[in-house]
Amino acid sequence: MAEPQLPVGPAIAVSDLRMRYGDKDVLGGVDFTVETGSVTALLGPNGAGKTTTVEILEGFRARSGGEVSVLGADPADGDEHWRARMGIVLQEWRDNGKWRVRDLLAHFADYYRPYTDPWSADELLDMVGLTEQAGQRLMRLSGGQRRRLDVAAGIVGRPALLFLDEPTTGFDPHARREFHELIHRLTDLEGTTILLTTHDLAEAEKLAERILILAGGRIIADGSPDALARAAATTAEVKWMQDGRLQVHATDDATAFARKLLATDDGAVTDLEIHRASLEDAYLALVEQFEAGEVQAAADTFQEATR
Amino acid sequence: MNPTMHAYKTGWRRALIETKVTLTTPSDVIGTLFPLVIGVTVLLFLRGVDIEGAPVSLGSMSMPSLIGMFIVWGGVFGVLGTMVMDRTNGTMLRAKSMPGGMTGYLVGHLGSIAIFTAFSVMVMLVVGLVFFDGLEFASPDRWLLFLAVLVLILAATVPLGAVLGALLDNPNNMALVMLPFMGLIAISGIFYPITALPDWLQAIGQVFPTYWAGLGMRHALLPDSAVAVEIGQSWRTLTMFIVLAAWSAASMAFAPKLLSRMARRESGSTMAARREKMQQDWG
Numbered sequence: 001m002a003e004p005q006l007p008v009g010p011a012i013a014v015s016d017l018r019m020r021y022g023d024k025d026v027l028g029g030v031d032f033t034v035e036t037g038s039v040t041a042l043l044g045p046n047g048a049g050k051t052t053t054v055e056i057l058e059g060f061r062a063r064s065g066g067e068v069s070v071l072g073a074d075p076a077d078g079d080e081h082w083r084a085r086m087g088i089v090l091q092e093w094r095d096n097g098k099w100r101v102r103d104l105l106a107h108f109a110d111y112y113r114p115y116t117d118p119w120s121a122d123e124l125l126d127m128v129g130l131t132e133q134a135g136q137r138l139m140r141l142s143g144g145q146r147r148r149l150d151v152a153a154g155i156v157g158r159p160a161l162l163f164l165d166e167p168t169t170g171f172d173p174h175a176r177r178e179f180h181e182l183i184h185r186l187t188d189l190e191g192t193t194i195l196l197t198t199h200d201l202a203e204a205e206k207l208a209e210r211i212l213i214l215a216g217g218r219i220i221a222d223g224s225p226d227a228l229a230r231a232a233a234t235t236a237e238v239k240w241m242q243d244g245r246l247q248v249h250a251t252d253d254a255t256a257f258a259r260k261l262l263a264t265d266d267g268a269v270t271d272l273e274i275h276r277a278s279l280e281d282a283y284l285a286l287v288e289q290f291e292a293g294e295v296q297a298a299a300d301t302f303q304e305a306t307r
Numbered sequence: 308m309n310p311t312m313h314a315y316k317t318g319w320r321r322a323l324i325e326t327k328v329t330l331t332t333p334s335d336v337i338g339t340l341f342p343l344v345i346g347v348t349v350l351l352f353l354r355g356v357d358i359e360g361a362p363v364s365l366g367s368m369s370m371p372s373l374i375g376m377f378i379v380w381g382g383v384f385g386v387l388g389t390m391v392m393d394r395t396n397g398t399m400l401r402a403k404s405m406p407g408g409m410t411g412y413l414v415g416h417l418g419s420i421a422i423f424t425a426f427s428v429m430v431m432l433v434v435g436l437v438f439f440d441g442l443e444f445a446s447p448d449r450w451l452l453f454l455a456v457l458v459l460i461l462a463a464t465v466p467l468g469a470v471l472g473a474l475l476d477n478p479n480n481m482a483l484v485m486l487p488f489m490g491l492i493a494i495s496g497i498f499y500p501i502t503a504l505p506d507w508l509q510a511i512g513q514v515f516p517t518y519w520a521g522l523g524m525r526h527a528l529l530p531d532s533a534v535a536v537e538i539g540q541s542w543r544t545l546t547m548f549i550v551l552a553a554w555s556a557a558s559m560a561f562a563p564k565l566l567s568r569m570a571r572r573e574s575g576s577t578m579a580a581r582r583e584k585m586q587q588d589w590g
Contacts, residue, residue: 051576060403060574080310084406090575095398098328098335107324110317111405114310153401165575 009072011036011161011193012057017066019052026052028217029066034210036160039187039194041208043201043283045290048215050197054163057195058088071161084115087154087162089147091169097139101130104138105152112157124152128182144175148182155186162186164196168203176203183207201283213283213302215290220302225279232282241271314407314414321415326422339381339427346373347434354439358500360535363441365499368536370435370442371528372497374428375520378460381424384485386417386468391478395581400573409570417469421461428457435528442528449527456523456547463516463551466558473565478585488517497521500536509538516554519547 012034019027026049034040044050055061056068059075059082068075073082096104105121112118125131128148133141141149147167154162164183168176180203186192198204204211205225213221213228221228236254240247242265251257254274261269286302329335350373354366361368393399393416402412432453435442443449471484494508495501495517501509512518525533526542534542 055574055576058404060400061576080406083404088404090397090400092579093397093401095393095396095401097396098332099324103324107317107321108405110320111314111407111411114313115406157406 009069010034011038011071012195013067013069014053014057015067017053017056017068018064019049019056020064025217027063030214030217030219032212032219032222034193034195036193037191038210039183039196039208040210040212041204042195042197042212042214043204044197044199044214045287046199048290049217050199050214051165053214054165054195054197058086058163059083081115084112084157085160087157087159089150089154089162089164089167091166093146093150094139097137099138100134101125101136101138101141101149102134104149105156108153108156116158118157119155124156127155127185128152129178142175144171144178147171147175147179151182151186155189155192158189159192161193161195164194166197166199168198168200180206199287201280205279213286215286215302216296229279232277232279235277237275237277239271239273239275240269242268310407311410314410317407318411318414319418321411322418322422325415325419326426329419329423330426339423343373343377343427343431346377347431347438351438358536361500362530362532362535364439367439367441368500368525368529368533369498370431370439371524372521374431374435374528375456375460375522375524376492376495376497376517377431378424378428378457379464379517379520380488381427382420382461382464383468383471383488385420385424386465387472387475387484388481389416389420390469390472391475391481394476394569394573395478395578395585397578399570400575400578403570403573409566413469413566417465420468421465424461425457441530441533443530444528453524453527456520456527459548459551459555460516460520460523463554463558464520466562467516467554469562470558470565473562473569477581491515491517494518495521502536502538513538513550516551519550523547523551 010033012032014033015031017027017030018025030049030053042050042053052061056063057070057075059070059078062076070078071082071085073079099107102121102125105124109118109121119127121134122131125134128151130145130148130152133145133149138146138149151164151167154164167183168179171179183194183196184207187194196204196207208225210224211221211228212219221231223231235250235252238249238251238254238257238261240261249257254276258272258274262272282302289297347370350366350369352366353369354364356365358365358368390399393412399409399412402408405411432444436444444453475481475484491512492498494504494512495515496504496512497517501512501518504512522537522542525537526544526547534540537543
C-alpha cells in the first residue's frame with residue numbers, strides 16, 4: 001500500500017492558463033490558487049470556460065499554455081496515485097444504468113484499495129441518504145438521487161480534492177436544498193478541498209467561502225461572497241421623505257451623503273433608506289452582456305464594479 | 308498489492324458483475340436471444356434440404372456455422388456497441404476518473420462480453436444437439452476442439468471489437484461497420500457452402516474471421532465425411548488456427564495504442580458534444 005502523500009502548498013495553483021480552440025481563445029490567461037481545505041466556487045455564465053478550466057485541472061484535457069499544479073502535480077502527467085486523491089462529479093453522468101446502487105459503490109471502492117482505505121458502500125449510502133435505494137438499479141433513480149449517488153462515487157476514495165461540475169443543474173428547489181445540505185456535510189469531512197462550478201450566483205454564495213468569477217476567458221473577480229458583495233455595491237440609492245415628498249439620490253459614498261443630509265435637515269428627514277446595488281445585480285448585468293455577445297465589455301464593466 | 312495487478316483483478320470482478328447484470332436484464336437477454344431464435348428457426352426448416360455430397364442436411368450443417376458466426380458477431384459487436392454507448396453515457400469517463408479505472412473497465416467489459424457470448428454459445432450447442440441430426444459431440448477430442456475454436460474466435464474478435472470501438476467516435480456510424488459485416492456473412496459460407504460462390508468471392512470471404520469461425524465449428528461438430536463440401540475437401544485445421552490467431556495478434560497489437568488514445572481524448576465536454584451530435588442526427 002502506498003504512503004499517502006502529504007499536501008504541499010495550495011491544492012490548486014493556476015498561472016497564466018491559456019486554452020485555444022482553432023483561432024478562438026477560450027481562456028486567455030487565468031490565474032488563481034485554491035487553498036487546501038476550502039470550498040471555492042468557479043462562477044460564470046454558460047460558455048465562459050468553466051468546464052474547460054476544470055477539465056484541464058482534472059487532467060482530462062491538454063492545455064495550450066500556462067502553469068497548472070493540482071495536488072502538487074501537473075495534471076498533464078498525473079499518475080494513478082495522483083488520480084486516486086481526487087474525486088470528480090460531472091454534470092450529467094448516466095453511466096452503468098443497469099447496475100444496482102450498492103454494487104456500484106462497492107465496486108468503485110475496490111479501485112482505490114491500493115492507495116487508500118475507501119469508504120464502505122453502506123457508509124456512503126448513509127452519508128448521501130440513499131440507503132433505501134441500495135438495491136435499485138441506477139436508471140430508476142430520480143435526478144436528485146442520481147446526483148447524490150454521483151457525489152458518493154466521487155468521494156468513495158476519500159479524496160483530498162473534489163470537483164463538482166454544475167452540481168444542481170435541472171434540480172427542483174427541494175432537491176437543490178437537499179443537495180446543498182449534502183455539500184455542507186462534505187465540507188465537514190476533514191481536509192477535503194472542494195472546487196465547484198456553477199452559473200448560479202445564489203448557489204455559489206450559499207456553498208462557497210470564496211467565489212472566482214470567470215468570464216471572457218479570465219478571472220474577473222475573486223473574493224469571499226461578502227467581499228464581492230461589498231465591492232459590487234459601489235453605487236447606492238438613498239431615499240428619504242422630506243416635506244411630505246419622496247427624495248431619491250444616487251451616490252458613490254452613501255455614508256458621507258447620509259451624514260451630511262442628517263446634519264443639515266433640522267429633523268425634517270424621515271424614512272431614510274439606503275439600497276446598495278447587490279452582487280446579484282452586478283452579476284446579472286454581466287450575464288446579460290455576456291449573452292448579448294459583449295464578452296469583453298461585460299468582463300471589463302464587472303471588473304471595474306468589483307474593484 | 309501491485310496497483311496494475313489490482314486494476315486487472317478489479318476489472319475481472321467487473322466482468323462478473325456485468326455478466327450478472329446482463330443476465331438479469333430481460334431486454335439484454337431478449338436482445339441477444341431473439342436473432343438467435345430466428346436463426347435457429349430458419350435452420351429447423353432447412354433440416355429437410357439435402358446438399359449434394361454431404362452426409363447431413365443443410366440445417367444441420369448450418370447450425371455449427373451459425374454458432375461460429377454468432378461468436379464473431381457477439382465478440383465484435385458486443386464489445387463495439389457497448390463501448391460506443393459507454394462513451395456517450397459516461398461509463399468510460401467514470402472509469403477514467405478512477406485510479407486504474409480504465410484498465411478495470413476494459414478488462415471487465417471484454418471479459419463480460421466473452422463470458423456472455425460463451426454462455427449463449429453453450430445454449431446454442433444444447434439446442435443444436437437436441438434438434439439437429441448428425442451433429443457429433445460425443446468424444447473428448449470433439450469437446451477439446453470445440454472449446455479451442457470457441458476460445459480462438461473470442462480471442463480474435465473481442466479485441467477486434469475493442470479496436471473498432473476505439474476508432475468509432477459517433478454511435479450513428481455503427482451502421483458503417485455493421486453493414487459490411489452483414490455482407491461478409493453472405494460470402495462466408497454460413498448458410499450455404501462457400502464453394503457455391505465464384506472464386507473471387509470465396510477469396511474475399513477467406514480473408515475474414517467469419518468464414519474461419521464457421522469452418523472451425525463445422526470441423527468440431529460435423530461428421531468427418533462432411534468435409535466433402537468444404538474447399539479442397541479439407542478442414543484446413545492449421546490454416547484456420549493461423550488465420551484466427553493472426554486476427555487476434557493484429558487486433559491485440561493495435562488495441563492498446565488506440566484504446567489509450569481514446570481514453571486520453573475522453574472528457575466531459577467531448578461526451579456532451581457527442582450526445583448533442585447524436586440528438587441532432589436523430590431529431
